[in-house]
Structure formats: C-alpha cells, structure tokens
Amino acid sequence: MHIAIISPGPFSVPPVKGSSVEHDIDEATKMMDPEHQITIYTRKCETYPKSAMEENRHFVRFHYNGPKPYMQKIIKHLRKNKPDVIMVENRPAYVLTLKRHFPKIPVFVNMHSHVYASPSIISKEKMRRVVRLTEGFLTNSEYLRRHFMKAFRIPAKKIHAVHLGVDVSPYQVAKIHYTVKKLRKQIGLKPEHRVLFYAGRLMRAKGVHVLLKAFRKVSEQDPLARLVIVGGTGYGSNRLNPYVRELRKLAKPLGDKVKFVNFVPSAQMPLYYQIGDVVATPSVWQEAFCRVNLEAMASGKPVISTPRGGIGEVVTHQGSGILIPPKDWSSELPAIWEVMWKHPQIRVEMGKQALQRAKQFSWYATAQGYLRVFKQALEKRQNTRQQLPKAG
Structure with missing residues (x-):
C-alpha cells in the first residue's frame, strides 16, 4: 500500500x-x-x-x-x-x-x-x-x-x-542516567526535596494556574515540597505573555519553592521527567488525549490529572494515577500529597502500575x-x- x-x-x-x-x-x-x-x-x-x-x-x-x-x-x-x-x-x-x-x-x-x-x-x-x-x-x-x-x-x-x-525505553534508560542528579542541582533542587512536576505549554487550557493555587496549600503543610514547571508559551517559544505573567505572579509568594524551566525539546524530556516524584497535568479543557500523561507513566511516575476529555482512557483512577476535577484541586491535592509521602509504598506501587499501563500503548x-x-x-x-x- x-x-x-x-x-x-x-x-x-x-x-x-x-x-x-x-x-x-x-x-x-x-x-x-x-x-x-x-x-x-x-x-x-x-x-x-x-x-x-x-x-x-x-x-x-x-x-x-x-x-x-x-x-x-x-x-x-x-x-x-x-x-x-x-x-x-x-x-x-x-x-x-x-x-x-x-x-x-x-x-x-x-x-x-x-x-x-x-x-x-x-x-x-x-x-x-x-x-x-x-x-x-x-x-x-x-x-x-x-x-x-x-x-x-x-x-x-x-x-x-x-x-x-509511547516508547518506554528512553524513559526507563533515563532513570539511571548520570546527568539526572546534575540536572536537579542546576534547577536548584536538593536530594531531600519532594518534587511535583509539570510539563507542557503554558496556556490557560492546561490549568497551570490551578496547579499553582493548589501547590500553595501543599507547600504550607510540606516544607520539602517543590514544584517544577517545564515549558513555554508554545513549541520552542518562551514568550512572556499575559498568562505567563499571571503564573509568575501566583508563584512569587512561594519563592524558590517553584522552579520555572523554559521549553525543553522532546528528545531531552525523558531526562527531565526523572526530576519529578509525581507528575501533574491539571487540564481544565476537554483534553483529547494528553500525551504528557503517557510519557510520565513511561517514566514510572504516578500522575495526578483531571477527568477531562480522553484523559481517563489513559490514566486509571487510583491505579496509575489520581483524577481530580479542576475545581477540587486546591482542596484535594494537599491531602493526596500527604498520603503519598506518609505511605510511600502507595506512591511506589502507583508508579509501577503507571509503567505497566504505559506499556499497553x-x-x-x-x-x-x-x-x-x-x-x-x-x-x-x-x-x-x-x-x-x-x-x-
């Protein structure tokens, strides 16, 4: 053919x-x-x-x-x-x-x-x-x-x-890559920090403002919590538009607890996913698929996302991740975060299920x-x- x-x-x-x-x-x-x-x-x-x-x-x-x-x-x-x-x-x-x-x-x-x-x-x-x-x-x-x-x-x-x-191989190889520790240090993370990770475009539909508002409450109860936001306004663009200014304003009271990283080419993303302990995708629109979830799962990371659009076809609630409606992130994320660190076996098991789920795609x-x-x-x-x- x-x-x-x-x-x-x-x-x-x-x-x-x-x-x-x-x-x-x-x-x-x-x-x-x-x-x-x-x-x-x-x-x-x-x-x-x-x-x-x-x-x-x-x-x-x-x-x-x-x-x-x-x-x-x-x-x-x-x-x-x-x-x-x-x-x-x-x-x-x-x-x-x-x-x-x-x-x-x-x-x-x-x-x-x-x-x-x-x-x-x-x-x-x-x-x-x-x-x-x-x-x-x-x-x-x-x-x-x-x-x-x-x-x-x-x-x-x-x-x-x-x-x-998704090809899980580069994400699994990246787990043992020697540059991961160096990358964390460059971003300003210490070994003891617990990292919530976001990757994607900085646009309102992706709900980054929802994540920042919820993380503010997480950081109040967990002094070791850090939020890393990787991405720009578009593919290859790091333009400072009104929405990015709004995000910077939301992050300012949190000081160095929030780390913004500019756009990263897709070939380097397997390494960057290793920075995070948990990956967040707080989409507020009807996301058709959300490939970031699949990449995070290929890295063996639990995903916290929303039940919007086709996300639930990829992320299994309370299996490979947790699905929270956007309006409930500020009230539910702190409790979920606390459980994940108070009972680390839950986070580890969820990461294992995430990887197995990714292999199905x-x-x-x-x-x-x-x-x-x-x-x-x-x-x-x-x-x-x-x-x-x-x-x-």
Whole structure:
C-alpha cells in the first residue's frame, strides 16, 4: 500500500521544536510494516532542508508560507506519485482542496483535538462537506470520536478511535542516567526535596494556574515540597505573555519553592521527567488525549490529572494515577500529597502500575490501527467495483 500523509505544515517532521502532531506522525510511521510505502509531506527547515528517504518512508519537504501555497506544492507532487490512500493530519480544511483534484483516492482525516474543526477555524458548512467527502476520520481517543460523531453527525462506521503510543525505553534508560542528579542541582533542587512536576505549554487550557493555587496549600503543610514547571508559551517559544505573567505572579509568594524551566525539546524530556516524584497535568479543557500523561507513566511516575476529555482512557483512577476535577484541586491535592509521602509504598506501587499501563500503548499498535482502517477502506472499494455491472 502506498500511503501519503500530509502534515499540517507549520512544523517539521521529525519535529525539531517538540510539536505533538509531527511527533505522532514520525513515531507511528516508523512502525508501519516495510511492505508499505509511506510518503510524508512536511516543511523544509534549517534542520531538514531537503527531501529524504528513510527505509520505507519518503519525506517530501516544501517551504511553508501558508496553507494554500503549501497544498499547491503537495498536489503537484501527488499528481505524479498517486498514492492508494491519503491521510490529512489535523487539518480537515485540506480535504476540500484534495478532493477537487483526487476524487477517486480515499482521503482520511486524523484529528488530534477538536480545535481545527471548530467554527473559528472552519465553517460548519465546510466541515459538513468534509464529512461527506472523506472516506473516514481517525481520532486519538474514544472521547474525541464521540465528540465528532455528535458535533457533525458522523456515522459510527466512518470514524475510528486509535490511541497514540509511547516508547518506554528512553524513559526507563533515563532513570539511571548520570546527568539526572546534575540536572536537579542546576534547577536548584536538593536530594531531600519532594518534587511535583509539570510539563507542557503554558496556556490557560492546561490549568497551570490551578496547579499553582493548589501547590500553595501543599507547600504550607510540606516544607520539602517543590514544584517544577517545564515549558513555554508554545513549541520552542518562551514568550512572556499575559498568562505567563499571571503564573509568575501566583508563584512569587512561594519563592524558590517553584522552579520555572523554559521549553525543553522532546528528545531531552525523558531526562527531565526523572526530576519529578509525581507528575501533574491539571487540564481544565476537554483534553483529547494528553500525551504528557503517557510519557510520565513511561517514566514510572504516578500522575495526578483531571477527568477531562480522553484523559481517563489513559490514566486509571487510583491505579496509575489520581483524577481530580479542576475545581477540587486546591482542596484535594494537599491531602493526596500527604498520603503519598506518609505511605510511600502507595506512591511506589502507583508508579509501577503507571509503567505497566504505559506499556499497553505502543506505537506499533497505533500504526496497525491506522493500517487496518486503510485496508478495510480499500477492500470495500475493491468489492464495490467487482459488484458493478460490466459495460456492454
């Protein structure tokens, strides 16, 4: 099977600045069986200035100066190298252009969140056209699948939930890496400090303000507690916007008990997760999947998160972690923190369960999920053609 995958365009594949959709494309396609030919359309950048071949993956790179010229270049290349299937990553609007040029090639849309299908990005009328024209949708959680089914009346058989994966190996290797102690010292942590760890973008939807307000109460009862916040306003950006200023203001009364660390590239994150004893992801929006939880669990860290969106499909409450509604963090986090340190075996056991749970989410399983959907679509089309009456 020849599969063409169209990345959104603003970031490169493989990612340089840690962008999540591009990371997912890279990891899933690595695991696709070698008999399949994969063409990945993505952007040129300083790190990847040219197109390249890596085993059965062909990276075709173009300058990105907006969606329209980007898609024009891709369509020109597709005309010469017609694939069996096209998968558009997280940009349903691209389907409308593609189907004008390739009406007979099945096109799928792989949605990573609800954002790029929202009315502020694409009109409801255009989104309804996308639903009619696509062969099907893929989502990274059952929550997101149900959301799209309800929001756009997508038939159940036309939309498929395929969870993302994680490679636990680099996170487990990082546990014994000699630089972890050095890293803790650089950040200003002492061996006796008990660290609550956050990784991700600094945006209101991620609930970092909820975490800071709750941690203030934790620190009042535990003088050894420290909060480390790793991330910037965007992928590769450490801009000081109004929300970051608000976070700094919330953290100021806590002094050196809160440590802000700027954006860290994804390749270095396995080491940074080792800094924490417990990982917090206080999402206040309907998070589709939350890959940070899976990475934390791959590190063997208990996760404290929220029951929003698809998070509960990954984090098992009172198993691999604890799920607290955002409004209850300030009242419940101090008590949970105290129990975890008063009875360390609970924290250790939860970390073990987290690792076992993470092992259930492999990139191979993700790749096989995608391939299964594509194969079913092609078989259905083949059967339909065979059943059509022959001319004459």
